[in-house]
Amino acid sequence: MSQTLQTQPAPSAPAKIATGGVKKGRNEGAKVITANHLFSGGVVYWTEDGSWTEDLSEAIIVEGDAALVELARAKADEANSVGPYLMDVSEQAAPAGRARLRETIRHDGPTIHPQFARRVVGA
Amino acid sequence: MYFYDDIDRAMVKDRVAEFRGQVGRRISGALTEDEFKPLRLMNGLYLQLHAYMLRVAVPYGTLNPNQLRVLASVARDYDKGYAHVSTRQNFQYNWPKLQDVPDILDRLADAEMHAIQTSGNCIRNTTTDAFAGAAADEVEDPRITCEVIRQWSTFHPEFTFLPRKFKIAVSATEHDRAAIQVHDIGLQLVRNAQGEPGYKVLVGGGQGRTPMIGEWVRDFLPQAELLSYLEAILRVYNLRGRRDNLYKARIKILVSEMGLDAFRDAVEEEFAHFRALGPGGSVDLPAAQRQQIAAFFTPPDFEALSADSLAFERAKADDAAFAAWVRTNVHAHKQPGYASATITLKADGIAPGDITDVQLEAVADIAEHYGMSDIRTTHEQNMVLPHVKLDDLYAVWKALAEDELATANHGLISDIIACPGLDYCNLANTRSIPVANRIQERFTNLERQATIGELKIKISGCINACGHHHVGHIGILGVDKKGEEFYQLTLGGSADQHTSIGEIVGRGLSTDQVVDAVERVVELYLSLRTSEDERFIDAYRRLGAQPFKEALYEQAA
Numbered sequence: 001m002s003q004t005l006q007t008q009p010a011p012s013a014p015a016k017i018a019t020g021g022v023k024k025g026r027n028e029g030a031k032v033i034t035a036n037h038l039f040s041g042g043v044v045y046w047t048e049d050g051s052w053t054e055d056l057s058e059a060i061i062v063e064g065d066a067a068l069v070e071l072a073r074a075k076a077d078e079a080n081s082v083g084p085y086l087m088d089v090s091e092q093a094a095p096a097g098r099a100r101l102r103e104t105i106r107h108d109g110p111t112i113h114p115q116f117a118r119r120v121v122g123a
Numbered sequence: 124m125y126f127y128d129d130i131d132r133a134m135v136k137d138r139v140a141e142f143r144g145q146v147g148r149r150i151s152g153a154l155t156e157d158e159f160k161p162l163r164l165m166n167g168l169y170l171q172l173h174a175y176m177l178r179v180a181v182p183y184g185t186l187n188p189n190q191l192r193v194l195a196s197v198a199r200d201y202d203k204g205y206a207h208v209s210t211r212q213n214f215q216y217n218w219p220k221l222q223d224v225p226d227i228l229d230r231l232a233d234a235e236m237h238a239i240q241t242s243g244n245c246i247r248n249t250t251t252d253a254f255a256g257a258a259a260d261e262v263e264d265p266r267i268t269c270e271v272i273r274q275w276s277t278f279h280p281e282f283t284f285l286p287r288k289f290k291i292a293v294s295a296t297e298h299d300r301a302a303i304q305v306h307d308i309g310l311q312l313v314r315n316a317q318g319e320p321g322y323k324v325l326v327g328g329g330q331g332r333t334p335m336i337g338e339w340v341r342d343f344l345p346q347a348e349l350l351s352y353l354e355a356i357l358r359v360y361n362l363r364g365r366r367d368n369l370y371k372a373r374i375k376i377l378v379s380e381m382g383l384d385a386f387r388d389a390v391e392e393e394f395a396h397f398r399a400l401g402p403g404g405s406v407d408l409p410a411a412q413r414q415q416i417a418a419f420f421t422p423p424d425f426e427a428l429s430a431d432s433l434a435f436e437r438a439k440a441d442d443a444a445f446a447a448w449v450r451t452n453v454h455a456h457k458q459p460g461y462a463s464a465t466i467t468l469k470a471d472g473i474a475p476g477d478i479t480d481v482q483l484e485a486v487a488d489i490a491e492h493y494g495m496s497d498i499r500t501t502h503e504q505n506m507v508l509p510h511v512k513l514d515d516l517y518a519v520w521k522a523l524a525e526d527e528l529a530t531a532n533h534g535l536i537s538d539i540i541a542c543p544g545l546d547y548c549n550l551a552n553t554r555s556i557p558v559a560n561r562i563q564e565r566f567t568n569l570e571r572q573a574t575i576g577e578l579k580i581k582i583s584g585c586i587n588a589c590g591h592h593h594v595g596h597i598g599i600l601g602v603d604k605k606g607e608e609f610y611q612l613t614l615g616g617s618a619d620q621h622t623s624i625g626e627i628v629g630r631g632l633s634t635d636q637v638v639d640a641v642e643r644v645v646e647l648y649l650s651l652r653t654s655e656d657e658r659f660i661d662a663y664r665r666l667g668a669q670p671f672k673e674a675l676y677e678q679a680a
Contacts, residue, residue: 021549038150040220041174082156082170098606102545105554106172110546112474112556116203118173 015068018085019099020106025088029097031067032059032089033074034106035081043106043118044081046074052081054118056093056107062086124185124497125270125419127235134278135232138239142166143225150222165245167238168224171549177216177224178241179231183251183269183293184212184500188487191498193234195483201227206483208468208476210540210591211248211290212500213241217547239277244285246276246357251293252300253465253501256422257509259457261295262312262320264420268293268349271408271416275350282357286364287372289357290329297620302502304328304337304622305594307374308356313343320346326356326386327378330588334624335375340387347413348398350406355393359386423495423510428460432513445520447569448531453516460513465533466506466523471563474556475541476504485526493519504540505533535572536580536645537563540591544584544601545608551584553601553608558582561638566645575645578659579617594618596660597641598625610637614644614671615663628672640675647674 019025020034033046044052045059050073053059062070067086074084088097095103105111109118127135142162149159163169167178179194186194194214198206201223207215219227231237240247249269256264272291276282282289292301295312303309309325322344328337344352360374363381378386397405408416439446454463466486468476478486486506490498493515494508501507511519523529532538539562542548544555559582566572581595592598598613609631616625632640645659647670652662663671 021551036170036174039222041170043173078156079152098603100606101608102172105545109173111554112546112560113203 014064017068017071019097020085020087020102023099023102025086025098027064027067027086030061030063030089030091031086032056032061032093033067033071033084034059034087034103035074035084038078038080038082041082046070046084050077052077056089059093061089061093124187124266125182125416131235132232135235135237135239136229138166138237139225139228139232142228146221146225161243164242165239166224166228167241168219168221169242169549171217171543171547172545173547174218175221175224176547177219177227177238178209179214179216179236179238180241180248181213181236181500182273183249183255183266184253184502185255185266186498186500188491188496188498190234190236191483191487191490193230193236195480195487197227197230198480198483204480205477206480207474207543208478208500208504208506210502210504210542210589211241212250212253212502213248214500215543217543240273242288243283244287244289245283246272246279246285246289246291249273249276249291249293250301250306250502252295253499253505253507254300254454254463254509255295255499256420256497257454257456257458257461257463258296259455260297261457262314263295264417265293265295265301265312266420267413267417268295268310268312268322270419271349271413272353274416275353275406275408281354282361285357285361286366287369287374289360289374291353299618299620299622302591302594302618302622304620305330305334305591305618306337308353309337310349315343322346322349324352326390327375327383328622329373329375330591330593331373332370332586332588333373333375334588334593335379336622336624337375338378338383340383340390347410348394348407350408351397352390352394354406355390355397358393359389363389422458423497425458425461425510426512428458428512428514430459432460432516435513435516438517442517444531445517447573448520448529449516451531451535451573452529452533456510458510462511462513462516464508464511464516464519465501466508466528467530467533467538468505468528469532469538469563470527470530471537471567472560474543474546475539475559478506482526482528485522485528489519489522493522503538505538531569532572534577534579535569536566536575536578537572539563539580539582540595541582542584542590544582544590548584548589550587551601552603553584553610555582555584555590555599555601558599558601558610558634558637562641565638565642574655575649576655576658578645580641581616591618592616593624594622595625596663597644599637599641602631604631608634610634612637612640612644612675614668614675615660617660626668628668629676632675643674643677644671647671 014026090096292306324341325337499507541559545551583590583592594616613625
């Protein structure tokens with residue numbers, strides 16, 4: 001199950017944020033922090049205990065200022081990750097918003113070569 | 124081909140050792156990602172959607188069987204069994220792990236390969252005609268020029284931090300198979316009235332979000348002054364090119380903003396400085412050193428053969444599938460009794476440019492047995508065996524077919540250039556490979572493809588145009604519309620000696636519409652062409668965009 005952090009009220013002017021690749025967005029709505037693992041380059045998600053998981057369902061969901069605070073924590077963990085950013089998720093913690101397809105492909109693996117589909121250990 | 128000397132060997136090994144140290148420092152925390160990123164990019168290591176991507180340089184697309192086997196071993200040991208031919212004639216691996224990359228580079232170095240000049244704002248791999256050394260009409264082997272440029276540009280201290288990446292292509296024939304007009308610098312080898320070799324020089328071509336065809340700045344540059352002139356161009360660009368805006372930093376924008384005459388004058392002024400230094404004072408290569416480089420590209424020991432091969436003619440008569448492959452994939456050779464063969468990496472359902480470890484080893488074996496140990500990669504994401512005896516072609520075809528490498532589609536509608544797109548690329552907006560695969564599936568019948576004739580489809584998953592859509596006879600550009608994939612078609616582009624940028628003919632089409640739309644355009648062409656010899660691009664240029672535009676959007680409401 002996804003873990004939802006107690007959210008703070010969103011600021012009146014949502015901060016501009018990077019949302020993966022060259023995409024930009026605003027810090028509005030439910031977010032998960034995602035990055036690539038330093039060693040493997042594989043897709044990882046930030047958890048409440050301050051570690052990374054390959055399993056999106058274990059990621060912490062954050063909103064508003066809390067999202068920016070968690071993102072800053074995640075960015076500080078350079079020993080394990082590269083390029084953390086906030087991705088939009090639905091209430092069910094599925095990729096959502098404009099980058100839904102990109103994040104779905106990151107989560108599932110290339111849509112070609114189905115044999116390379118991402119297998120999450122323990123999922 | 125060129126072989127390393129002790130200096131090359133030591134330089135590449137030192138570079139690997141240096142990168143091994145940098146990776147170790149990144150892992151230990153001594154380097155931040157911001158500090159490490161430019162260092163890894165200088166060693167060809169990108170970070171894409173799912174993993175790191177390592178781009179391996181293949182200078183001017185020339186390889187030997189040993190190198191192919193090493194590339195195969197990297198695919199097997201560090202990737203998922205695949206390697207990928209890029210549009211700069213390089214190889215890419217989509218799944219290496221960071222800590223393994225120094226070991227990969229070490230293995231490549233042992234086979235005289237590296238990842239230098241495959242990323243960053245430097246002079247990238249110089250590309251050329253995949254039929255170099257085999258084409259009958261070439262002034263000389265263009266790889267001599269490419270190797271001269273490689274030696275001059277590698278680690279050139281003045282040009283390591285250019286405003287943006289810089290791409291040079293060389294053609295030695297009137298028929299341009301290296302797309303020189305859409306490069307930062309395009310060089311065409313020519314002879315002057317006295318029969319002396321030299322270059323016609325183009326500057327300011329390129330694709331990306333601002334496609335431009337290069338402009339001729341020199342009708343004839345003496346061969347001996349090549350490096351001075353290139354250095355003059357690069358110096359003007361380095362000093363005056365924009366660094367304030369990533370999207371306006373290529374030399375094409377500088378040429379456009381300065382105007383061709385002013386740009387040419389600035390280059391000539393720099394060039395005059397070099398000339399004033401005189402022989403030995405400029406950067407130009409002494410004739411003896413050029414001859415040393417040229418010696419690496421002396422033609423192989425061709426046998427004196429008849430221009431006709433009874434065995435070849437008999438095989439064509441007896442085997443229709445072989446005859447079809449010969450029609451599309453076999454090309455005339457300057458040496459009687461020989462031919463060049465294209466191995467298209469465009470079988471149905473395969474990502475354009477992908478080749479497995481097993482297939483790489485098969486190509487290595489075939490090249491060793493039948494191809495004078497010479498293999499090329501092409502900017503159209505294929506491979507070429509440049510020197511094959513006509514007598515051996517049937518055996519080559521059968522051997523290729525055993526590993527699904529004998530698809531008879533070179534230059535046909537299924538021989539598609541496609542960038543990795545959103546399946547792999549961090550910059551892409553949309554997928555490219557699935558669109559290519561669906562077009563290949565729609566036109567899977569090779570006889571139908573042959574009836575359509577030469578038709579080049581090129582697909583890019585974003586405006587960076589890595590799939591060369593601007594110069595596709597039919598170009599397809601993926602665009603993101605509120606999170607959905609749409610595809611913008613361009614028509615009438617080409618990348619040969621009659622280079623043109625395709626015209627945008629209307630609004631983007633949905634994923635479901637795009638293959639049908641391509642088919643309607645093709646069917647209209649078939650109905651309008653004056654004969655089977657009138658290619659799609661010729662018919663488009665004769666008829667203009669309007670009838671094709673109507674076909675494109677018919678029923679696509």
